[in-house]
Amino acid sequence: xxxxxxxxxxxxxxxxxxxxxxxxxxxxxxxxxxxxxxxxxxxxxxxxxxxxxxxxxxxxxxxxxxxxxxxxxxxxxxxxxxxxxxxxxxxxxxxxxxxxxxxxxxxxxxxxxxxxxxxxxxxxxxxxxxxxxxxxxxxxxxxxxxxxxxxxxxxxxxxxxxxxxxxxxxxxxxxxxxxxxxxxxxxxxxxxxxxxxxxxxxxxxxxxxxxxxxxxxxxxxxxxxxxxxxxxxxxxxxxxxxxxxxxxxxxxxxxxxxxxxxxxxxxxxxxxxxxxxxxxxxxxxxxxxxxxxxxxxxxxxxxxxxxxxxxxxxxxxxxxxxxxxxxxxxxxxxxxxxxxxxxxxxxxxxxxxxxxxxxxxxxxxxxxxxxxxxxxxxxxxxxxxxxxxxxxxxxxxxxxxxxxxxxxxxxxxxxxxxxxxxxxxxxxxxxxxxxxxxxxxxxxxxxxxxxxxxxxxxxxxxxxxxxxxxxxxxxxxxxxxxxxxxxxxxxxxxxxxxxxxxxxxxxxxxxxxxxxx
Ligand code: GAP
Numbered sequence: 001x002x003x004x005x006x007x008x009x010x011x012x013x014x015x016x017x018x019x020x021x022x023x024x025x026x027x028x029x030x031x032x033x034x035x036x037x038x039x040x041x042x043x044x045x046x047x048x049x050x051x052x053x054x055x056x057x058x059x060x061x062x063x064x065x066x067x068x069x070x071x072x073x074x075x076x077x078x079x080x081x082x083x084x085x086x087x088x089x090x091x092x093x094x095x096x097x098x099x100x101x102x103x104x105x106x107x108x109x110x111x112x113x114x115x116x117x118x119x120x121x122x123x124x125x126x127x128x129x130x131x132x133x134x135x136x137x138x139x140x141x142x143x144x145x146x147x148x149x150x151x152x153x154x155x156x157x158x159x160x161x162x163x164x165x166x167x168x169x170x171x172x173x174x175x176x177x178x179x180x181x182x183x184x185x186x187x188x189x190x191x192x193x194x195x196x197x198x199x200x201x202x203x204x205x206x207x208x209x210x211x212x213x214x215x216x217x218x219x220x221x222x223x224x225x226x227x228x229x230x231x232x233x234x235x236x237x238x239x240x241x242x243x244x245x246x247x248x249x250x251x252x253x254x255x256x257x258x259x260x261x262x263x264x265x266x267x268x269x270x271x272x273x274x275x276x277x278x279x280x281x282x283x284x285x286x287x288x289x290x291x292x293x294x295x296x297x298x299x300x301x302x303x304x305x306x307x308x309x310x311x312x313x314x315x316x317x318x319x320x321x322x323x324x325x326x327x328x329x330x331x332x333x334x335x336x337x338x339x340x341x342x343x344x345x346x347x348x349x350x351x352x353x354x355x356x357x358x359x360x361x362x363x364x365x366x367x368x369x370x371x372x373x374x375x376x377x378x379x380x381x382x383x384x385x386x387x388x389x390x391x392x393x394x395x396x397x398x399x400x401x402x403x404x405x406x407x408x409x410x411x412x413x414x415x416x417x418x419x420x421x422x423x424x425x426x427x428x429x430x431x432x433x434x435x436x437x438x439x440x441x442x443x444x445x446x447x448x449x450x451x452x453x454x455x456x457x458x459x460x461x462x463x464x465x466x467x468x469x470x471x472x473x474x475x476x477x478x479x480x481x482x483x484x485x486x487x488x489x490x491x492x493x494x495x496x497x498x499x500x501x502x503x504x505x506x507x508x509x510x511x512x513x514x515x516x517x
Contacts, residue, residue: 043414063244068225079353087197093184113151162314218252269380337378406464
């Protein structure tokens with residue numbers, strides 16, 4: 001675990017050192033849980049967004065995109081339930097004066113029991129080798145059974161308090177924390193306050209006070225911009241059910257416990273798609289979107305074992321089924337995307353609060369109804385983090401040296417091709433520029449002439465550039481260059497005229513999209 005934490009620290013410094021992610025307002029020592037993306041970060045982020053957008057809008061004839069404003073009419077948030085119910089249950093430790101999310105403390109405790117079980121299984125696996133039968137071991141080993149029993153009992157209590165009638169049972173939550181003997185990681189004590197609810201929306205004012213300013217909110221999710229535009233899009237696009245509306249944009253939450261770098265931020269970006277369907281078909285569509293979205297993630301080639309679904313114990317106020325896609329980060333399996341069956345809650349609420357009829361006339365059955373919705377909602381920043389975590393490697397080389405390399409999926413890499421003149425003379429820089437001038441219309445290229453070639457390769461490895469090309473004396477004679485592959489470090493001689501054909505297919509988002517079909 002400590003080793004994994006070290007790796008995570010290294011990834012965070014790597015992000016800063018190589019122009020991926022900087023603390024916001026860095027010269028003023030940063031702003032809590034707010035980050036800026038640097039010259040390489042913004043390219044990677046744009047590529048992630050493009051991969052998502054094209055997989056939704058290009059690959060589905062019945063999904064269209066919008067870009068709604070961040071500011072919305074304040075009644076939106078009353079109708080959606082966010083003013084009354086978008087809260088986190090918080091608890092303070094009186095000795096350390098630190099504040100925690102009570103639900104996270106309990107979930108961490110559940111994870112501890114799971115970890116203990118997993119460790120027993122791994123130990124036994126090593127001991128018994130091929131003869132190991134996990135199911136039998138789980139059913140008979142005393143330590144596994146004891147921890148499973150503790151896990152099940154806590155899980156049951158947790159579900160009860162989270163789904164209590166009239167909202168979360170705050171007293172019940174505190175009692176669980178006391179009964180489980182959960183201590184503050186800083187002070188090590190159990191000196192806890194009561195659990196209180198805290199609304200996560202940022203407020204601001206629109207208009208001057210003299211004019212009678214009104215309170216408005218920074219949107220905590222992009223989804224509501226889609227719901228309030230349902231009628232506009234359905235009518236102007238003459239959309240027939242089932243159809244989807246996709247959107248990428250900023251969202252804001254006043255997270256109290258903002259931890260783990262860009263995993264939990266106060267200003268972040270979401271890629272959301274609301275899929276409008278006929279009531280009664282929601283469980284089929286929920287299953288279909290679970291599968292489609294998991295395929296999108298696994299298509300990046302990080303290994304199926306690094307993903308899992310996690311069904312929600314507590315359903316959001318709008319959902320009748322919900323699951324997360326979790327990714328194996330250095331700090332455990334963590335949510336990257338949520339898939340929710342939101343019923344007709346949002347559209348019905350907006351109809352009620354706006355007084356507008358928000359319905360769909362079904363030409364097949366000649367009836368009108370409020371559509372149901374399946375939502376897929378993924379955080380761009382969490383996706384970015386999962387990609388960085390999986391791609392980062394400190395690789396031991398056969399000659400005893402170490403290189404730091406980002407094995408980014410080529411289609412997402414910020415720079416696709418670096419071109420180096422071997423020396424700064426004999427027309428080599430000019431030839432290198434000529435290659436770039438030709439290829440820059442097709443993918444992102446970079447010119448580098450400083451330092452030895454080996455050092456330049458290493459620099460490109462640190463930003464995950466999949467290909468490097470070196471122009472040397474031979475190039476000037478026969479128009480061939482050395483093409484070096486980031487992952488294998490293999491070098492081969494290729495004709496300049498073949499470069500585009502070799503590289504473009506591997507680095508284009510289209511290559512990723514084709515694998516989805
Ligand atoms: N419209 C539904 C919705 O917003 P959510 O589970 O609260 O659902 C969806 O958020 C996704 O947005 C999460 O899976 C996560 O990737 C991202 N996200 C949520 N809060 C975040 C935060 N504070 N920082 C970074 N990403 C966040």
